[in-house]
Amino acid sequence: MGIGLTYFKRYRMEIDLVGRDLSLAKAPEGYQFIAWEPSLVDAHAKVKYLSFRDEIDSHVFPCFTEFAGCQRLMHEIAHKPGFLPEATWLAVYTGSHRWEYCGTIQGIRDRVGMGSVQNLGILRHHRGRRLGTALLFRALEGFREAGLSRVHLEVTADNRGAIRLYRRLGFAAVKTVFKAAEVAYS
Ligand SMILES: CC(C)(COP(=O)(O)OP(=O)(O)OC[C@H]1O[C@@H](n2cnc3c(N)ncnc32)[C@H](O)[C@@H]1OP(=O)(O)O)[C@@H](O)C(=O)NCCC(=O)NCCS
Numbered sequence: 001m002g003i004g005l006t007y008f009k010r011y012r013m014e015i016d017l018v019g020r021d022l023s024l025a026k027a028p029e030g031y032q033f034i035a036w037e038p039s040l041v042d043a044h045a046k047v048k049y050l051s052f053r054d055e056i057d058s059h060v061f062p063c064f065t066e067f068a069g070c071q072r073l074m075h076e077i078a079h080k081p082g083f084l085p086e087a088t089w090l091a092v093y094t095g096s097h098r099w100e101y102c103g104t105i106q107g108i109r110d111r112v113g114m115g116s117v118q119n120l121g122i123l124r125h126h127r128g129r130r131l132g133t134a135l136l137f138r139a140l141e142g143f144r145e146a147g148l149s150r151v152h153l154e155v156t157a158d159n160r161g162a163i164r165l166y167r168r169l170g171f172a173a174v175k176t177v178f179k180a181a182e183v184a185y186s
Helices: 038-052 067-078 131-145 160-168
Strands: 002-016 031-035 089-093 100-109 115-122 150-156 172-185
Touching: 002 160, 031 131, 038 067, 038 089, 038 100, 038 115, 067 100, 089 131, 100 131, 115 131, 150 160, 150 172
Parallel strands: 115 150
Antiparallel strands: 002 150, 002 172, 031 089, 089 100, 100 115
16 A cells, blocks of 8 residues: 555636626525635535545545545634635525525635635535536625636546536636645555
8 A cells, every 4th residue: 555646637628707697696495505714624624524534535635535625624714814705605495495505606806806616516316406506606706706716726638517518608728737636546
């Protein structure tokens, strides 16, 4: 058993918010969006952990494999100088079944004044209901409210469903980047 380095191919994707219709930002029926407040840090971390732990990105970012890792990451994001509460939202299911937090997205303003989506995650059993679309658009509205006109995110090249979603919503790939990650081998 050893540890080696591997490189994951990722795309930087960008969207221009000027004149863009963001009306898809409305939560689907049975869901509500909750604005950021510091007491929600663990709720965001829990949804992040449950959304990402079995996905390709947990190989790229090992912190996704543990709740404690997601807690650390959320604290880090919330304390960044460019953290944008307006672009940070939690989705909650309020329909006829059990109430639960089920989606998270966080936003920051980067050093050059562009918006940056940190992580968009939806619990598996709530996917495919346009919740991810709506939460992303709610965050885009927040970036615009904060005066930003362009937003980027990074997505792992193997995450084809997410890439298709981002393209459909108006994001375009502008650059390929490689992220180094440690992997165990036998
Ligand atoms: C990507 C993700 C946020 C989409 O959330 P969602 O609520 O299912 O999104 P919507 O219902 O608005 O849109 C569905 C679209 O998402 C895409 N998608 C990506 N992964 C998917 C999955 N596992 N299941 C269903 N749809 C998925 C598909 O393109 C689908 O579009 P289609 O109708 O063309 O198949 C969600 O699948 C997720 O949390 N994935 C794991 C975490 C992750 O990889 N996040 C993105 C990091 S960049």
